[in-house]
Structures are given as structure tokens and as C-alpha cells.
Amino acid sequence: MxxxxxxxxxxxxxxxxxxxxxxxxxxxxxxxxxxxxxxxxxxxxxxxxxxxxxxxxxxxxxxxxxxxxxxxxxxxxxxxIGHVDPRHRMLSPLSVLETVLTGLTGTTDLMVRWEPTAAQVEAAEQHVADVGLTARRDARWPVLSQGERGRTLIARALMSExxxxxxxxxxxxxxxxxxxxxxxxxxxxxxxxxxxxxxxxxxxxxxxxxxxxxxxxxxxxxxxxxxxxxxxxxxxxxxxxxxxxxxxxxxxxxxxxxxxx
Ligand SMILES: Nc1ncnc2c1ncn2[C@@H]1O[C@H](COP(=O)(O)OP(=O)(O)OP(=O)(O)O)[C@@H](O)[C@H]1O
The missing domain is CATH 3.40.50.300 (P-loop containing nucleotide triphosphate hydrolases)
Structure with a gap:
């Protein structure tokens, strides 16, 4: 290519x-x-x-x-395309890990009746680690600092490789x-x-x-x-x-x- x-x-x-x-x-x-x-x-x-x-x-x-x-x-x-937009609108108070997983579906929320595979969860955890947020993986969007949100959105964008x-x-x-x-x-x-x-x-x-x-x-x-x-x-x-x-x-x-x- x-x-x-x-x-x-x-x-x-x-x-x-x-x-x-x-x-x-x-x-x-x-x-x-x-x-x-x-x-x-x-x-x-x-x-x-x-x-x-x-x-x-x-x-x-x-x-x-x-x-x-x-x-x-x-x-x-x-x-x-990984698009990191700080104006990203969150509809639900998802955790860091859940927000990163929405990068697979390209949605702002977790899709109903959609379950990530074990490999997908592992990939999300790796991206969370790569942006330095492992200790915050279960923290929910409304309580994240602006910087944590930015890094969460980068990890989210990386999910689609x-x-x-x-x-x-x-x-x-x-x-x-x-x-x-x-x-x-x-x-x-x-x-x-x-x-x-x-x-x-x-x-x-x-x-x-x-x-x-x-x-x-x-x-x-x-x-x-x-x-x-x-x-x-x-x-x-x-x-x-x-x-x-x-x-x-x-x-x-x-x-x-x-x-x-
Ligand atoms: N749909 C639209 N209809 C008319 N004008 C628009 C529309 N969208 C953007 N503009 C205007 O186009 C110009 C460029 O906007 P744009 O948001 O791309 O600039 P920018 O360089 O990103 O600016 P900023 O640094 O302020 O974010 C601005 O004057 C804006 O008001």
C-alpha cells in the first residue's frame, strides 16, 4: 500500500x-x-x-x-481514522475503560446488546495503560479532569487501529x-x-x-x-x-x- x-x-x-x-x-x-x-x-x-x-x-x-x-x-x-475531538459529547457517565471501548463501535455510548470480546477488553486495557490511566480505568467521565479526558479520547481513537x-x-x-x-x-x-x-x-x-x-x-x-x-x-x-x-x-x-x- x-x-x-x-x-x-x-x-x-x-x-x-x-x-x-x-x-x-x-x-x-x-x-x-x-x-x-x-x-x-x-x-x-x-x-x-x-x-x-x-x-x-x-x-x-x-x-x-x-x-x-x-x-x-x-x-x-x-x-x-482516529479523530480526537475535545468537544466529544458523552451521553452516559461511562468509565475510562468503557469510553475507550466505544472507539470500537464509533459511538458515544456503549451499544445495547454489544459485548466486547476478551481480546478487545485486553486491547482497551493496553491503550489505557499506554496513555498512563491504568489507575483511573474505572473512574467515570464526569469526574475526570480535562487532561484525563484528553488522554482517554486518544486511547479511544486508537481502538480502531x-x-x-x-x-x-x-x-x-x-x-x-x-x-x-x-x-x-x-x-x-x-x-x-x-x-x-x-x-x-x-x-x-x-x-x-x-x-x-x-x-x-x-x-x-x-x-x-x-x-x-x-x-x-x-x-x-x-x-x-x-x-x-x-x-x-x-x-x-x-x-x-x-x-x-
Ligand atoms: N457552517 C458555517 N457557515 C458559515 N460560516 C462558518 C461555518 N462553519 C464555520 N464558519 C466560519 O468559517 C471560519 C473558519 O472556521 P473554523 O472553525 O474552521 O476556523 P478555525 O481556524 O478552526 O478557528 P478557531 O481557531 O477559532 O477554532 C470562521 O469564520 C467561522 O465562523
Whole structure:
């Protein structure tokens, strides 16, 4: 199988007569971990929805995992994509382990009359361990901290053994320790699954894991820069995208931004 996970060309998304995205090209290969960066309203979530087969492009072609959007059963395609959305709505107070198991059915609740096999429970327990939540496996969603919820949703996304992982602002709302823990979790899973590719949306460069290999900057629905993280996450490109003078600092593989003098 080809190592191209996403091949998007000339993507335009028009809603209510307005272009939210235009002329967006993106190729994501196995082992690549993309950051999708840009100011509020730039179109990041709109693009992530298209890549996750939950939003439809108005024009352009989008191939995800070798399937062309508009020509495939999107429900079947979504089963192969791990989508970590912090706005995930929980209907019942499921435990961490139960929430992770819902990743197999792609539902927000456990399905009635559905019983996981022993092997599936074992896999769920392994993913719970991998995100550092074994001690919290029976804790219920309403009492989980924001960081624990984020890590639970990553473990949930891994249940379907996805080839592509989409992460929408996973560090938003976390304190600095919880953020660092979450980013370590993301780094570790990328290391453990070298065949995986991922796209992470974030507003803050400080929220990027060190394993970020590529980046795309969006502004007003258009691509400002796209390429390796080193090429793209520069003071001039990021300042242009955010329309604000920023100095980008890189230290021990991580990024930080501050107003430039
Ligand atoms: N269904 C819609 N109809 C009209 N406009 C929309 C629709 N959905 C989103 N928008 C607008 O499209 C623009 C891009 O939204 P999007 O959520 O993709 O941006 P974003 O880069 O993810 O922003 P943020 O950083 O604030 O989350 C915004 O101005 C938003 O208000």
C-alpha cells in the first residue's frame, strides 16, 4: 500500500456563500506528524473536518487512506481514522475503560446488546495503560479532569487501529503539567506506531509535541506556508499568518512564540 494517507488538491469549502477554505493542497504520508496552525477563524477545524470525512469539500479532490471523498461510504472510511475531538459529547457517565471501548463501535455510548470480546477488553486495557490511566480505568467521565479526558479520547481513537490520527486542539484547557503529560503521550504513541500519520490543530506553538515533523499555516482560508516544521515554523511565516510580529524560539525540539521587538 502507498504511504500517502491524505492527498488533498485544490480544496474549497463554501458555506453560506463564503469561502472558508480555498486552494488548499495537502499531502500527508505515513510517519508524518503535521501541525495545522493559524489564527481564530483561519479554517483549521473546517479542514480537519474534511480530512476526517465529516465535512464535505465544495470543490477539489480529497483522498483519505486511498479513498476519494464523494465516492466512498464515509462511515466505513471514518472507522479507519482516529479523530480526537475535545468537544466529544458523552451521553452516559461511562468509565475510562468503557469510553475507550466505544472507539470500537464509533459511538458515544456503549451499544445495547454489544459485548466486547476478551481480546478487545485486553486491547482497551493496553491503550489505557499506554496513555498512563491504568489507575483511573474505572473512574467515570464526569469526574475526570480535562487532561484525563484528553488522554482517554486518544486511547479511544486508537481502538480502531487507525492509520491516521486527527487531533483537534487536544491541549486546550489543560494546565501546564497536564499539557506536558498529554504531549508526552502523543510523542510516545507516534514512536510506538511508526506507520501512523497525524494532523494536529492548535493555536499555540507551545502545544506542539516535539515529534511534529511538518506544518501548514492557514490565514483567511488560504495556505500561507506548508512543508517541514523547520521550514514553516519561522518567525516571518508565523507572523504573516497571525498578522502580528512574532519571534519563534525553538528549544529542545519544542516551540514558543512571543511578540517580537
Ligand atoms: N457552517 C458555517 N457557515 C458559515 N460560516 C462558518 C461555518 N462553519 C464555520 N464558519 C466560519 O468559517 C471560519 C473558519 O472556521 P473554523 O472553525 O474552521 O476556523 P478555525 O481556524 O478552526 O478557528 P478557531 O481557531 O477559532 O477554532 C470562521 O469564520 C467561522 O465562523
Amino acid at each position: 502507498t504511504d500517502v494517507l491524505i492527498n488533498a488538491t485544490g480544496v474549497r469549502v463554501t458555506r453560506s456563500g463564503r469561502d472558508l477554505l480555498h486552494d488548499v493542497d495537502l499531502t500527508v504520508r505515513r510517519g508524518e506528524h503535521w501541525a495545522l496552525l493559524g489564527p481564530n477563524g483561519a479554517g483549521k477545524s473546517t479542514l480537519l473536518a474534511v480530512l476526517g470525512a465529516t465535512g464535505h469539500p465544495t470543490a477539489g479532490t480529497v483522498e483519505v487512506l486511498g479513498r476519494r471523498l464523494g465516492r466512498v461510504d464515509v462511515r466505513e472510511l471514518r472507522e479507519h 487507525p492509520q491516521l490520527l486527527l487531533l483537534d486542539e487536544p491541549a486546550t484547557g489543560l494546565d501546564v503539567a497536564a499539557r506536558e503529560h498529554l504531549l508526552e503521550t502523543v510523542d510516545a504513541l507516534r514512536h510506538r506506531h511508526p506507520e501512523l500519520g497525524s494532523v494536529m490543530v492548535t493555536h499555540h506553538l507551545e502545544d506542539l509535541p516535539a515529534s511534529t515533523s511538518h506544518a501548514m499555516l492557514l490565514r483567511d482560508g488560504a495556505v500561507v506556508a506548508r512543508g517541514t516544521a523547520d521550514e514553516v515554523i519561522t518567525s516571518s511565516a508565523v507572523s504573516h499568518a497571525f498578522d502580528f510580529p512574532l519571534a519563534i524560539l525553538r528549544s529542545e525540539g519544542r516551540w514558543a512564540a512571543r511578540r517580537s521587538a
